[in-house]
Amino acid sequence: MRLIGIVGSGATTSKAPLIVNEEVEQLAKEEQLVVIDDGSRGIKYLGVLREVQRLEPFLTSWRRTSFVDNPNLVESGILPYSRASVFIIGVLSPLGELSEPQLPPNPGSKVFVIESPKDLTLNLGLAESIMVGTHKYSGIEIPLRSDALPYHIAVVGTTGSGKSRLVKVLIDEILSRTDYSVIVFDHTGMDYVPFYEVKYVIKARDVVLEPTLIASLISSRCGYDDREGYLLLSAIIYILNYLASLSENVISDVVDFESTAGTGARTTLVSTRTQPRRLGNFNVESLMKLRIDFDKLYDYMAKYPIKWNIHVFKDILSKVTKELNARGSTKVKLQVAVSIKAGTPLFESLSGRNIHPRNIVLKAFKDKLCVVDLSGEDHLVKKFIITSVLNELWKSIESEGKAVKTVVVIDEAHNYACRYCGESLKAIARTVREGRKWGLGLILATQRIMDIDPEVRNNLNTLFFSKLQTPTDFNELRGYMDLAGISEASLAILGKREFFVAGLMNPLKIPILIKVKEVKI
């Protein structure tokens, strides 16, 4: 430890003014950890330096002195000095324990800067902790409370600041030091997938899609937002037809014939079995009345991966539009759009999917880790997969009635937790509101906290933040947490891998600057 100055007049239990010894001025840097030794009372305080300023007693801007009119006098007669504020973290016991300060440090107390981990042993009494990095200047390891995991985490910073790498460190720490499982959604397939063995990775391309989503995908590719009805009905008929051709029991298991459309529908559907790849002799009116168990249907879709054939689909669509009396031009436009705008590649991308989102959850429970590679998928599909995995976690909680001890990582979270994100926002909001009771935590990484719906962001109780994208983001942060003297300017000069940690996971009372561990490729 090096002596850097003394406490000036006006200290409180949370903040003490430091007057810096001119010779070691360069050591009094923002975010340095310091120890205040109040020898007169035998109390030591741990604190962090902020609000460093350079002053001169005579050169105040509100007082006119002869220096102004004779600038040459500056060469000989001024007395510049530095001051700073020590934001007090706590009172330090000889064993390195921290407690609440009861008295402000006495003016005149000596202030020492902590230069290396040897200078201070912190003993925070945490039963279980994780280590994301070390304090930027002193190199002291800052243990973070793992019991705050189900209270949810946000990682915020401008592009390239190192958010995804920080999250990678968090994932590895959670896996090695806690009994939590982790499900990671890799938005680009480049941030997490390359780091883990293939056996932990599931490709979004293999996840089964619901009939409504299939219809939305075809519809949005075709450029329609009002033709989903025809497409959905056609998709359901296609699926039922396909499954009926593969398994005798599917239709009677999935469709409730007794209560609704009766035998007419049964004959039309079952008759398609004998002509698997051709359009059956179905009656659209009666099919529309069918009561279908979509959960079961979805299960069967995972069991018997569907092969989508654009020509068969178009035949079904043509029959559906005809029987529902669509206008001639609508029929033609739909046929053309499906052929040209959706085209074979879309139907190929729908084919062969065989992973139920439930299996992602079960895999994570079993292997502790499941990384979902979302790359290359349509945005609607990405949202659907995240939503359904969260919903499956909730189903597991509801059926088992016990904690799932799982952390779900959503990178590029503004795509899923924004105000207009619909179903995925709903699932994320429920998780951040209620997950804590069931050991279900979220880690959301995003460039701008503003882009996350307020209901979600107000429930993220630990925040890692670095250089921010815009000044508005800083005001937003300041609006919902005590930044203890951290200024926008001090954030602007942060480098890669440098993040403040604030909130429940931080065992120190105020936000602390850490340098994230190096992630090696």
Ligand SMILES: Nc1ncnc2c1ncn2[C@@H]1O[C@H](COP(=O)(O)OP(=O)(O)OP(=O)(O)O)[C@@H](O)[C@H]1O
């Ligand atoms: N902890 C780290 N260890 C090693 N390299 C790092 C670390 N953090 C950041 N980097 C370097 O910085 C680059 C950007 O980091 P990262 O991809 O985590 O940024 P990001 O904040 O997630 O950016 P974006 O918003 O664009 O996703 C990495 O490719 C890596 O080279």
Ligand SMILES: [Mg+2]
């Ligand atoms: Mg990233």
